[in-house]
Amino acid sequence: MPQPLSTDVLILGGGIAGLWLNASLRRQGFATLLVENASLGGGQSVKSQGIIHGGAKYALHGALTGASEAIADMPRRWREALAGNGELDLTGVRLLSDAHYLWSPGTLAGNLTSFFASKAVRGRVDQVKGDALPPALQHPKFKGKVYRLAELVLDVPSLIARLADLAGDGLLAAREVEPLLEEGLLAGLRLDGREVRAQRIVLSAGAGNQALLHALGLQQPAMQRRPLHMVMVKAPSLKPLYAHCLGGGPKPRVTVTSHPAADGQWVWYLGGDLAEADGVARNETEQIAAAEQELRQLLPWIDLSAAQWATLRVDRAEPAQSGLVRPDNAFLSEHGRLLVGWPTKLALAPDFTDRVLAALARDGVAPSSHAPLPALPRPPLAQPAWEELLG
Template sequence: MTSETPSPLATERAELLARLAQPVTYDVAVIGGGATGLGVALDAAARGFSVVLLESHDFAKGTSSRATKLVHGGVRYLAQGNIALVREALHERTTLLRNAPHLAQPLAFVMPSYKLWETPFYGAGLKMYDALAGKAGLGPTEFLGRMETLRCLPTAMADGLKGGVKYWDGQFDDARLALALARTAARQGALVLNYCPVTDLLYEGGKVAGLVCEDAETSRRFDVRARCVINATGVWVDGLRQRDGQAQGLNVKPMVAPSQGVHIVVDREFLPSDHALMVPKTADGRVLFAVPWLGKLILGTTDSPRQDLAREPQAMREEVAFILGESARYLRRAPRVEDVRSIWVGLRPLVKPQDEDGGNTKSISREHTVLASRSGLVTVTGGKWTTYRAMAEDVLRKCMDEHLLPSRPGGVTVTLPMVGADGRKGGQGLSAPQGLHSYGSEAQAVARLPGADAVLAPGLTESMVRFAVRYEYARTVEDVLARRARILFLDARLAASLAPRVADILVEELPGHDPQLAAFLALAQQYASVPA
């Protein structure tokens, strides 16, 4: 493994704020540090544009850290006949796995069949999936007999099992990929800053000319001028759109219908396999996954309409009951409430037609939408993690079509590796607990920091915490235990027990800074609590 030494100035906040205060006009200002915004910032910087990206909380704090951890073409979209969307996603799947091999790898899925028609029916569809992938395929679809299916899924319900279908997709570490995007964009020259919410837009002659932001830690205010301002705030895009509309005397209709996805994490003993279980149609027509990830098992997900836009949405009792109940139909020993290690919820920004009231989110588009307002504010929302790079290209194409940016060729990120990528596959893969292999070519740089031998938990050392603060923009206990290490998402009670020591290290690294320990302990309690 090669050594890659990160710049010691990469996340020095005082320097970042000093750069933000400089009286320059950026080509591109991106609002929102999730998958979409970070993808846009990286693409724009790689094309040579000057870029600033501002995130109100931490990178991937919202939806982008709460995915089902799958890099996929979208089997269900194939069933809906959306061939173009599947083909694009399969192409992007390959690009992502190649450019971030330490954070994304192939994963085998098995659909167990309990009716004779299921194996040939679903197998035929998945053979089409293979055909659409072409040379980008990760492995051939296989028809499995009963015993082969049980070898892949040793704890699957054996009664009535006829066989199964095995196919390939990918999985990844979403929050760490978001962080890699941020750091890669910074290496391309972009200024990226978390905990710096945008509070207003600047106008000249009725056109957006920049934004106003405020450092959340010092309340220091900055006016940032930019030729092109991009609203990439995910499920929260309508707030900024409506503010922009008010400035023009317009009534702007919401374009997002939020949908809530719940995930439950349990121990791997419930499915001790490197294969994921996929049920294409549950009792209510949804898809159920049981995915091995970082030493645990993720069960999910739901798709429930939601009206509010909570930063930390909570699972509804019926959603947890649904996931556990459906799991009991397919696993011999099904998890119970007391087996739950963590529950986390993400809000998906589903795009609704203007005449759609947002009632049934399964009928609303998963595809992304890019639009420009009369003032020139460019908004992007919708889509999914797998296609973040293609979404970024579409956003910049829109900016150029609107003459907000000069035309420059795209495709620059197709072969651009993420920070930590060294051209080789990533270590033990994402079935194993997080460890140094998750850092790719930066592993030796992590190991050289103080505390490399001080193990806080499996896959987490004191040196990793220090690396998170020095080079990965971490400011709080939550940043470290939720998104640099994924322990909050894997075992909330374990995360709570580690929090005081992590807070101590943060104080050592950032003297006088509040690591927000109490807030994290309250959050960990929420993730550990099953709704009554």
């Protein structure tokens, strides 16, 4: 039988939520062990668009009232971490863009007027023109208006790699999870047969939380999955673009982010309304045709003749929505020693960590001493989907 281990906080799931929490706890002197059953970042995190939202998008449909400032503060917290003077040292993580843009392809639509009138947005957006436009929009045929949002876009694979470094020796690849009970109470977990005792256990396994809760005999909190059908296009002609293109509705018609492929070309990753309900109902061929039509209509000067296309189906995992859950907050629920949650956004990983730290502080859980960890099987880093699908 493998050697039993003990730690202060045992974390299940190595996406952004678990990895950020793990690095923060270690920085505060806690002993931690993070368990991953597949690849680090390979759930939603490396498949995300990497936008560090400040909440401006929600003002489009009035969901951000200004009452919760958690998301509004995220770009600052991430910026400080990237500069090496924040709560974590994320120097070396690649910043893809220091701004995300809002792009209205036609005349100023009604929803944009109310958007700019909203309190959440005032002072946070500037119109850009000419040379200041994103490179992909600098063309004589481009009409429309573009606004710069003070939001960042990150290269998520480099972020996950940095957080895995900050985890030091505290990563464990394991698949089988069983409760470890002492006097009827949860004392830890049995991971691939290895006993691990901990003061607290945090489930941050994204879509995997539901199965873990069931394995531990719990039904709550309920989880929901929101399916998306994303599109990737790689072509030598593509230049970087990070923008929400607005349509008539409350959601961006298409959200474009650009990611460097290993062969030096740019991959455009397309989400927004294109990837939601109608997009989910389309098969891969239909979804690619819909995306191509959008790009040809919005950016007719871009040469897509040598483009490679692929789609990616992925679910967002979140707490089942109730009136209490807001899009601009992470979610955490507590069951004795067990904490379970979802950041609901990559950008909100620091908010998720705040909530765990607050629960530990309230319960007087402090760093204690443990035997050093032995060499453990280490989970691999996830590869970006475009390398696998557009290779």
